[in-house]
Amino acid sequence: MLKLEPRPQPSQFWSLASPLLALAxxxxxxxxxxxxxxxDPVRGLQVFFWEPIKTPYALGELMVKATPLLxxxxxxxxxxxxxxxxxxxxxxxxxxxxxAGGVALTAGKTTGGWIVIAILLAGIVGGMLWAGITALLRDxxxxxxxxxxxxxxxxxxxxxxxxxxxPWKDPAGYNFxxxxxxxxxxxxxxxxxxxxVSIGLLIALAAAAALWIFLFRTRAGFAxxxxxxxxxxxxxxxxxxxxxxxxxxxxxxxxxxxxGALEVAGPIGQLTPYVPAGYGFAxxxxxxxxxxxxVGMIFSAVLMSMFYIxxxxxxxxxxxxxxxxxVFQGLLLFTLLAxxxxxxxxxxxxxxxxxxxxxx
Amino acid sequence: MSIPRLQLAHITKRYPAVVAxxxxxxxxxxxxxxxxxxENGAGKSTLMKIIxxxxxxxxxxxxxxxxxxHIRNPQEARALGISMVFQHFSLFDTLTVAENVWLGLDKxxxxxxxxxxxxxxxxxxxxxxxxxxxxxxxxxxxMQRVEIIRALLTSPRLLILDEPTSVLTPQAVEKLFVxxxxxxxxxxxxxxxxxxxxxxxxxxxxxxxLRGGKVTGVCNPQVESNASLSRLMIGAEPPALAHHARSAGxxxxxxxxxxxxxxxxxxxxxxxxxxxVRAGEVVGIAGVSxxxxxxxxxxxxxxxxRAAPSMVQVFGQDAARMGPGGRRALGVHFVPEERLGRGAVxxxxxxxxxxxxxTDAIGAGGWIHVRALQAQAAAIIQRFNVKAGGPNAxxxxxxxxxxxxxxxxxxxxxxxxxLIVSQPTWGVDVGAAAQIRGEILALRDAGCAVLVVSEExxxxxxxxxxxxxxxxxxxxxxxxxxxxxxxxIGEWMSxxxxxxxxxxLATEAAHAQA
Numbered sequence: 047m048l049k050l051e052p053r054p055q056p057s058q059f060w061s062l063a064s065p066l067l068a069l070a071x072x073x074x075x076x077x078x079x080x081x082x083x084x085x086d087p088v089r090g091l092q093v094f095f096w097e098p099i100k101t102p103y104a105l106g107e108l109m110v111k112a113t114p115l116l117x118x119x120x121x122x123x124x125x126x127x128x129x130x131x132x133x134x135x136x137x138x139x140x141x142x143x144x145x146a147g148g149v150a151l152t153a154g155k156t157t158g159g160w161i162v163i164a165i166l167l168a169g170i171v172g173g174m175l176w177a178g179i180t181a182l183l184r185d186x187x188x189x190x191x192x193x194x195x196x197x198x199x200x201x202x203x204x205x206x207x208x209x210x211x212x213p214w215k216d217p218a219g220y221n222f223x224x225x226x227x228x229x230x231x232x233x234x235x236x237x238x239x240x241x242x243v244s245i246g247l248l249i250a251l252a253a254a255a256a257l258w259i260f261l262f263r264t265r266a267g268f269a270x271x272x273x274x275x276x277x278x279x280x281x282x283x284x285x286x287x288x289x290x291x292x293x294x295x296x297x298x299x300x301x302x303x304x305x306g307a308l309e310v311a312g313p314i315g316q317l318t319p320y321v322p323a324g325y326g327f328a329x330x331x332x333x334x335x336x337x338x339x340x341v342g343m344i345f346s347a348v349l350m351s352m353f354y355i356x357x358x359x360x361x362x363x364x365x366x367x368x369x370x371x372x373v374f375q376g377l378l379l380f381t382l383l384a385x386x387x388x389x390x391x392x393x394x395x396x397x398x399x400x401x402x403x404x405x406x
Numbered sequence: 407m408s409i410p411r412l413q414l415a416h417i418t419k420r421y422p423a424v425v426a427x428x429x430x431x432x433x434x435x436x437x438x439x440x441x442x443x444x445e446n447g448a449g450k451s452t453l454m455k456i457i458x459x460x461x462x463x464x465x466x467x468x469x470x471x472x473x474x475x476h477i478r479n480p481q482e483a484r485a486l487g488i489s490m491v492f493q494h495f496s497l498f499d500t501l502t503v504a505e506n507v508w509l510g511l512d513k514x515x516x517x518x519x520x521x522x523x524x525x526x527x528x529x530x531x532x533x534x535x536x537x538x539x540x541x542x543x544x545x546x547x548x549m550q551r552v553e554i555i556r557a558l559l560t561s562p563r564l565l566i567l568d569e570p571t572s573v574l575t576p577q578a579v580e581k582l583f584v585x586x587x588x589x590x591x592x593x594x595x596x597x598x599x600x601x602x603x604x605x606x607x608x609x610x611x612x613x614x615x616l617r618g619g620k621v622t623g624v625c626n627p628q629v630e631s632n633a634s635l636s637r638l639m640i641g642a643e644p645p646a647l648a649h650h651a652r653s654a655g656x657x658x659x660x661x662x663x664x665x666x667x668x669x670x671x672x673x674x675x676x677x678x679x680x681x682x683v684r685a686g687e688v689v690g691i692a693g694v695s696x697x698x699x700x701x702x703x704x705x706x707x708x709x710x711x712r713a714a715p716s717m718v719q720v721f722g723q724d725a726a727r728m729g730p731g732g733r734r735a736l737g738v739h740f741v742p743e744e745r746l747g748r749g750a751v752x753x754x755x756x757x758x759x760x761x762x763x764x765t766d767a768i769g770a771g772g773w774i775h776v777r778a779l780q781a782q783a784a785a786i787i788q789r790f791n792v793k794a795g796g797p798n799a800x801x802x803x804x805x806x807x808x809x810x811x812x813x814x815x816x817x818x819x820x821x822x823x824x825l826i827v828s829q830p831t832w833g834v835d836v837g838a839a840a841q842i843r844g845e846i847l848a849l850r851d852a853g854c855a856v857l858v859v860s861e862e863x864x865x866x867x868x869x870x871x872x873x874x875x876x877x878x879x880x881x882x883x884x885x886x887x888x889x890x891x892x893x894x895i896g897e898w899m900s901x902x903x904x905x906x907x908x909x910x911l912a913t914e915a916a917h918a919q920a
Binding site for chain 2: 054055056262263264265266268272275276278279281282283284286
């Protein structure tokens with residue numbers, strides 16, 4: 047008989063092994079899924095896990111998608127570690143993109159390269175403002191930040207739609223709901239020719255390092271996390287819970303806004319109703335699969351990016367719907383939650399007994 | 407000789423890290439009040455959980471009324487007539503008193519019937535409780551009353567009480583003893599777990615002593631002395647504390663007419679609380695929990711900053727609006743009652759837990775010097791003899807006594823000017839308790855002002871120079887320890903000091919009755 051037994055200490059090993067086991071189980075379920083859909087499972091796995099890393103160009107594309115995921119997830123990790131549940135990074139991403147787009151639209155033929163800095167800063171400010179609404183409502187009226195931030199995602203989408211269908215619509219755009227294409231000077235500088243990887247990747251990696259230092263080497267980062275781990279201890283220590291709330295939301299909002307700016311001024315190059323690509327939601331999974339740890343999130347962002355690209359390839363190569371990406375993302379999150387049981391519990395095989403012990 | 411009510415033979419229970427019980431045998435006769443004596447960690451609680459069916463022994467047998475039984479869960483134990491009052495309460499915070507009691511009873515009863523029987527039982531045994539209050543609003547003492555009433559409602563044949571008196575006034579302890587003696591005379595057997603020797607000697611007719619999971623003695627406590635019981639329990643007598651008379655210095659803490667409306671709906675309003683604590687003295691505050699101690703300590707520690715600025719003064723400086731950090735800068739350090747979750751973050755290591763109140767290892771810009779932090783934690787672990795797996799052991803991996811030693815050590819190590827300690831030795835074993843009290847006295851002798859809030863009168867009498875009593879949010883006038891008696895303080899705990907004080911002033915008689 048299988049039995050779950052509490053461990054004396056949470057297992058260090060399983061807190062690292064659990065995401066790997068979750069990935070393995072996701073792959074197994076994926077194979078079954080491909081088989082059930084009448085596709086060759088080996089081909090399916092190839093599309094998801096081999097093609098995205100097969101060529102330098104493919105690797106570049108992997109990084110292009112991993113960059114916004116990582117940046118958003120880094121911000122969310124600050125939130126989740128301080129027990130602030132910002133579910134609306136998607137909305138902050140969109141408003142960041144709108145602000146950045148607004149700045150990019152002002153660029154003309156003679157604008158200097160400084161515009162890129164202005165675009166990125168505008169994105170950060172936009173994301174912060176949007177998350178600041180959530181922080182304000184939580185701080186003043188104790189409104190649930192989960193609901194408020196989530197609802198604001200849809201408001202943000204509406205704001206974007208209004209602008210691209212209305213005031214910001216390209217007059218020469220055949221009435222398509224989109225702005226004019228940004229001037230080339232606004233393009234986020236790329237790292238190398240022949241690949242769309244931009245300095246965004248470097249920003250993301252630098253942010254990961256900065257987050258590591260903040261969380262594990264500064265008193266402010268420590269205070270930030272105590273509020274999430276034990277609120278009464280934070281109060282006893284004198285760490286302000288209001289400060290923790292604002293820091294968490296402004297950091298994650300700013301990060302999501304920055305990701306939005308990098309997207310519109312990078313791969314997209316204009317504002318369209320299709321700016322929201324679900325990165326804000328996917329980043330929640332990235333954050334948890336990466337254990338809310340800066341290094342872990344680098345790996346999980348790449349993995350999540352693989353699912354995005356794999357989903358697109360599965361559409362073209364295997365004729366599967368694109369929603370397969372969402373299925374894989376969801377599978378991974380759920381199996382991870384299940385596997386995390388092993389951190390606090392261990393499985394024991396015991397001989398069958400006459401009666402089961404009371405569940406206490 | 408009659409058939410024993412309960413007979414345990416050769417019980418052994420092993421946990422991954424420790425053998426909790428090793429070859430323990432124990433016999434309880436009908437109507438007998440049997441003490442199980444031992445320090446924290448001696449295996450008393452595990453043994454009781456085995457009897458109550460919530461833990462399964464690895465070896466050994468249990469006989470109840472002469473029949474071998476395999477008690478698989480607490481429901482079966484209750485069906486046999488075994489009831490237990492746990493030291494750590496098993497109550498649901500969000501449910502009311504009546505609903506909590508209902509959960510453990512026959513499901514055919516309606517909630518109204520249960521409420522009625524609680525009120526009846528409570529009146530019969532003088533246990534004051536409102537059945538409609540949610541449990542999370544109760545004090546520790548009140549929660550225990552709920553547990554006792556819940557146990558009594560099942561009309562038990564064997565009642566197990568785990569450290570029941572730690573949260574009661576001396577008068578309430580006497581009342582409880584009346585209840586227990588009445589129960590015993592009705593034929594109910596009682597297993598009484600405690601480390602308080604005088605209680606055991608007063609109440610119990612038989613005693614099994616455990617140390618390190620093994621039985622180290624079976625005796626009749628009424629013919630033993632405290633010293634002989636103590637030797638069986640810890641292998642030695644606890645060291646006597648040296649309490650030197652010492653003249654107090656300047657006023658460090660002055661509380662002036664502190665009044666604060668409750669923060670929590672079911673809290674206590676502080677009403678006109680005034681007191682002083684001087685350098686080089688220990689001031690004790692006695693009282694049954696839930697009478698405003700929590701609120702007073704929040705206001706003193708800086709966790710509650712709503713009071714008018716001058717209501718709390720430290721070295722003459724208005725401090726009531728300062729947060730905990732500001733007060734620490736003035737030399738005020740505080741050890742809260744709740745160790746896990748307030749005094750320490752359960753999942754973090756001891757070294758990181760230092761940073762809740764200490765900034766020694768933090769450099770410019772808030773940079774954490776990890777090596778220095780570890781060294782500091784290691785030094786405290788060594789100085790205060792904390793048993794821990796090192797500076798990085800998670801706070802929750804320590805036993806209650808060791809974590810308390812670490813937290814007290816963390817605050818004492820800061821060389822405070824004023825140390826405020828709540829329940830310094832709650833649930834701490836005898837050796838550790840003596841050590842903590844010794845450290846508090848050493849700090850006093852070094853010139854620190856100390857304020858101790860405790861529910862253990864013995865402890866307050868042992869270490870305090872002056873005593874206050876808190877009742878219903880109001881604070882009694884101070885009384886020198888030499889003038890205080892257990893009876894007097896016990897009466898003051900019910901708020902009856904006004905007549906006393908008047909009489910005291912009029913006649914200089916310390917024992918005037920209200």
